[in-house]
Amino acid sequence: MLMRNGVICWLGLLAAVWTNAHAQDALGDGRGLENNLSTQTRLNFQRPSLANEVRFRNAIATGNAPGGVSFRGDVGYLAPSDFRGELGSDDLFAFRRDALYSGLAGMGIRGTEALQFQFSMTTGALPPRNLVGSLTYGRGPNAGVTTGRLPSGLDPAPVIQRAPEQVEPDTTMMWSLRAPSAYETNRAYLPVLLLSSEPRAEDQIGLTASELRGVRRTDLVDEPPAGRIDTAMPVEPIETSFTKLMERLEQQAEQLPKPPASEEEADTRPEWMKRLEELRQDLVQPTPDNTPGQGDQPSSDEPQNPDELLHLRTNPETLGLLKRAGGSVDSFVPPDATGVYAEHMRVGQQFMAAERYFDAEERFAHALTIRPGDVDAQVGRIHAQIGAGMFLSAAVNLRSLLLAHPEVASMTYDAAVLPSAERTDEVLARFRANLADAARENASLPQLRLARACGLLMAYLGRQRGDAALITEGLAAARAAVERAYREAPNQEDARESRLFDLIEQVWVEKTPE
Structure with missing residues (x-):
């Protein structure tokens, strides 16, 4: 009995001494489960790792960071552990890198916010802000968030935020569908957009009117707060090959005979611009006066x-x-041009020279996002798609470019901005094989569409090489495929492409006088 009581006393003494060891984790220093969450003490607070931050910023500089934060330029060096060998998944790397963080992934489209949007129609509450207006998201210049203390000199990366959008009055009154009185009251205050400035103007302004506030001028795009210093570097205008072409057109137009002046003439554009617009209209949709036989x-x-x-x-x-x-064009941008657009165009041309056509196509596509509709970026993308074997995409883009800018048909491009001669020969061999398949009597509609694309691209490459026989061969094959498909089912698209073939034949093929 005394021995048992002695054992119990010893166990109680040991338990009293080791109370601090209860519920401890064996990992680390044994303080992982302490509940002191203060950032001012050394307990249970993980300081940010400078090495991890340096590795992340190195991934940004070398183009391997996800979420669209990767640098698109060429810094001239690689990460210490960067693997640059060829893998079967290389074609998906850029997509996975850029699509890791989606702007709509966490917006609750299929979650609670969608239910809140439905209930807001019956309860009179405001609908979720994420489900009203534009769904365009991006990484804005002023969107910074700090999730913890960062080492000195390291700034947080910008987060995804809603892009600046124009005034949308109709989307602000959805909450009042349940209460007509509130709708009538607020409708008098809600402005109505009467007119707006040109979409590409520097200052997007509009004219609004309401019963209470009257007619007022308003800014359609959010402006930065007053007093904020603009630290952006000024961008100098870049003289591209297309701008030089337009200057030559203006000089050549001075030699044309001027039409008689009319007092009722409201169009003040130069004569050469009017002629290009008429040609563009005849290509896209000819008017009855210009269509033979229509009267x-x-x-x-x-x-x-x-x-x-x-x-x-x-x-x-x-x-x-x-x-x-x-x-003739030997470079898309001048060597001394600066800016993100010029960098994309310059690196895309370097990728073309290195026969990295998929990377070049991506660069030219990024340049188009900076300057939508830029002709030189479209031409570079077409050349990269031809080299990459994306014939249908290249033909569609070339067709759209020539329909929108028929003056580009007179341009030629040097070998520095075209696929290599060896790759061009391989592409022409594939063109001839596809044209032979479409020449059969039982050719399917997809084969005919591929033949018209290959024929157009063959004629385009012949134009760049100065090979009249290649131009004639490509146009003849493309025209035969288009006319065959058109006679089976007449449509505006085939007719438009046939008229385009007439234009490029007149520009590209020099006919000897009889």
Whole structure:
């Protein structure tokens, strides 16, 4: 009995001494489960790792960081552990890198916010802000968030935020559908947008009107707070090959005979711009006056004689203006051009020289996001797609470019901005194989579409090489495929492409006088 009591006393003494060891984790220093969350003490607070931050910023500089924060330029060095070998998943690397953080992934589209949006229609509450207005998201210049203490000199990366959007009055009154009185009261205060400035103007302004506030001028795009210093570097205008082409067109137009002046003439544009607009209109949708055989009949989607829409009649003076203004391009941007756009174009051209056509296509696509509709970036993307074997995409982009800017048909490009000669020969061999498959009587519609694309690209490469026989071969094959598909099912797209073939044949093929 005494021995048992002695054992119990010893166990109690040991338990009293070791109370601090209860519920401890064996990992680390044994303080992982302490509940002191203060950042001012040494207990249970993990300081940020400078090595991890340096590795992350190195990944940004070398283009391996996810979430769209990777630097798109060429810094001239690689990460210490960067692997640059070829893998089967290389074609998906850029997509996975850029799509890791989606702007809509955490917006509750299929979660609680969608239910809140439905209940807001019955309870009169404001709908979730994330589900109203534009769904465009990006990494803004002023969107910074700090999740903890960072080492000195290291700033947090910008987070995804809603892009600046224009005034959308109709989306601010959805909450009042349940209460008509609130709707009537607020409707008098809600402004109505009467007109706005040009979409590409520097200052997006509009004119609004309401019953209470009257007519007022308003800014359609959010402006930075007053007093904020603009630290952005000024961007100098870049003289591209397309701007030089437009200057040559203006100089050549001075030699054209001027039409008689009319007092009722409201169009003050130069004559050469009017001629290009008429040519563009005839390519896209010819008017009844310019369509052979139509006379004064109104235009319709199904004319009486569909074959009449397959051919284009070009003004000889306009055609001569295009031929004289054409030139040769050896570089998309000047060597001393600065800016993100110029960097993308320059690196894309370097990738073309290195036969990295997929990377070049990505660079030119990024340049287009900076300057939407830029002609030189579109041409670079077409050349990269030809080298990468994306023939249908290249043909669609080339067709769209020539329809929007027919003056580009007079331009030629040097080997420095084209696929290599060896790659061009391989591409031409594939073109001829595809054209042979489409020449069969039982050719399918996809084969005919591929043939028209290959024929157009073959003629384009012949134009760049100065090979008239190659131009004729490509145009003949493409025209045969288009006319065959058009006769089976007449449509505006095939007729438009046939008229485009007429234009490029007149510009690219030099006909000897009889």
